[in-house]
Amino acid sequence: MASMGTTGTANGGSALLWSGIMELAGLEESKIITVDIQNPVWNPQDQKLQAVHPSTLCLFQGDTLDPDLVTTISAAAATKRVVMVTLDSGHNMEHVLKEMEKYCPLVTVGAYCIVEDTKMSRWHSTGPLMAVKAFLEKHREFESDRSRELMYTHHSMGYLKRIK
Incomplete structure (x- = not known):
């Protein structure tokens, strides 16, 4: 059984993708747990999302x-x-680093915490990439796995693999 936690549900595209992948892989007992500041009931897309994969999605x-x-x-x-x-x-940076401190301990050895949109740090110095760098300085149980970037990514250095 696997579990995936996502923050920032928005319209649920990523949660829907991951849920579908889990089901196609025969991992019906897996859970996609997704969190957003906006109430899912307010967003009709979220209601549809949960109806598509009721056994694997938890909003x-x-x-x-x-x-x-x-x-x-x-x-x-x-x-x-x-x-x-x-x-x-x-x-x-501050928010992402706090999320990393809360949620990275949940990641199992060999699995990943993916910090999305690290490319935003190109435009300002306090974005997700700075949080990744600060986190990695303190947490040797994770390493940035650049092999996951495959030519182009919005998540440079953001694929953090738990190694111990």
Whole structure:
């Protein structure tokens, strides 16, 4: 069984993709747990999203840094053999670093935390890439896996593999 946590649901395209991949791979007991600050009930796309993959998708509304929400997601992840995380909500260094501190410990050895949109740091110095660099300085259990970038990516250095 696998679990994937995503932050920044927006219209749910990534959650739908990952959920479909899990089902096609025969991982029906897997869970895609996705969080957005906006209530899913307000967004008709989110309602459709949950209807497409009701067994693998779990939508939460709230602040990704809310301690109660982090506890709930951590408890769900603790029951899974493989846990992967993607972070794509706030895009400033402080927020991304806080999310990394909360959610990266859930990632299992050999799996990834993908920090999305690190390319935004090209335009300002306080973006996700700076958070990745600061995180990696303190957390030797992760390394940036540049082999996952394949020619072009919006997530340079953002594929963080848990190695221990």
